[in-house]
Amino acid sequence: MYIGFDIGGTKTEIIVLDAHGEQHFKKRIPTEHDYQGFLNNIESLVLEAERSVGGACSVGIGLPGVLDPRTGLIKNANCTFLNGHQLKKDLDARLNRSVAIANDANCFALSEAVDGAAAGKSVVFGVILGTGCGGGLVVNQQVIGGLNANAGEWGHNPLPGFNSEIDGNPVQCFCGGKNCLEKFVSGTGFTRQYNQHSSAQLTGPEIFAKLESGDALAKQCYELFIDQLARALASLINSIDPDAIVVGGGLSNVSRIYDDVKQLIPNYTISDDVVINLYPAKYGDSSGIRGAAWLAR
Template sequence: MHDRSTRQSQRSGTVLAADVGGSFIRLARSTHPGNIELLEKLPTPADSWEEFGCALETTLRTHAPNEEWPLALSIAGLVDPDTTTALSANIPCITGHKLSLELGERLQRRVIAANDADCLTLAEAIEGAGKGHDIVFCAVLGTGVGGGLVVDGRLVRGKGGLTGEWGHGPILNTSVDLDGQTVLVPRFSCGCGQSGCVDTVGGARGIERLHRFLNAADATSHEIIQDWLDGCQMAGRTISAYLQLVADPLAAVVNVTGTSIIPVGGGLATASELISAIDEAVRARILRKTEQPIVVPGIFGSDGGLVGAAILGHQA
């Protein structure tokens, strides 16, 4: 359903897309959704609003002098959809600025901005692993946990742009069953100011935190996952706890949104066996019983934000 309605509302012609991270800005040109041509990669002036605007102005003057081409930004941070006011720990200079208004005036073109997880979700929903599904929830499992929601081909951003932030909801049950023994996992402090958020255990750092708590041993998430695949008992305890803690809230997301597919982005998306195990645990907990996978690896990887920003520009 969403493919038809999205095509009807898409902008024809060229749009510009920029993936704005804490370290780099990647600028691309797109002539149709799903197609991007990388134009330039430049360092992000993360600490100076003036230098940030100047960097965009200079690169657009070089690569995109046509002011009729809108610019869509994928931002590593929150973007209020009503005001486009940004909040970003990785790019502190943009915090408090109204991106569409202020950059639009400076760059003399229309500017659209959204959170990078939202852009990734849009990419996976329209051109990626969620293509053909009416409701797509994307789970970002990177250093921490994020997400986004697309319904009928359109982002559902919500008040303050907070839709999809399941990582900052509480772990539903911190008691995990490990080989018949009940273990109570602490509600770890979260960077958002709360305690017990899914973000504290659901990403790569969360796996490492769980491993340290359960086994009094330090290892990287990559090492833990590989050891789990190799049959290591300690790593097996960690991943078992991880699956229980993450599958409960993700199953709640499925029941609440009605999504039929959850593409996974972020660094953990490359661990296909882990994603498969999450999928099995989630499907065991949801109301709608299905043999079809729901939690699947996304297909765009690090390009998801850029592809999604381009789609956002075409829809604007």
């Protein structure tokens, strides 16, 4: 059986899947921010899960950061207590097995490629349109992390075709870049663009409710957002042309975006006759942890 962990800033979650993807155990605890305490918790959760399912399991961990392939150290994790630690080495020693570790967006893409919306597709790109704009690349059900563990970080490419007359004032990103995709096509990017024209500061669901009721500003912002997303996805298709693109995160639940964005993508791809397999995630918020379990398949 396969243990998967999802490590977040507030919660640490564990599940156990069997080879058919059925879930046999699940537990969620607050994330311990002391590194040694964190290792203790992982170890005791693994032991508890294995007692519960009655056998040894593989262990995969998805976290909001990456394992630097050159140094073995965790970097870029917003669970900052993990940064600079040999997490894999430490867990391998404690758990007496080889633990698999990957970025949570890569785990999302793996989950959807193994038995989710893109099951059966060879080259799958997972896109998470939530607080930020994450991404993960999976080929033949293997995560492609890349030489620098940068693969999938499309959210920090500049928005293609940025034009301040259309896209508004230039925006600085925390990563040091300017006009990064995630400042426009994430959930927060969408609300940011609406709220800069509105005196009321609305949430995403409130803006979509206005859109449904025919509000002109909501319509204008939504159409711009779809055009920006089309530009972003077209650059992805021009780069790797995946067999499927699977969308997760809060915006993936907005059913109209799929047909709307597919109509505009051909305006920005090299050929305007393109097949676009763009799907909502099958497992929603559970995809990340399921993909972590599948890391050790």
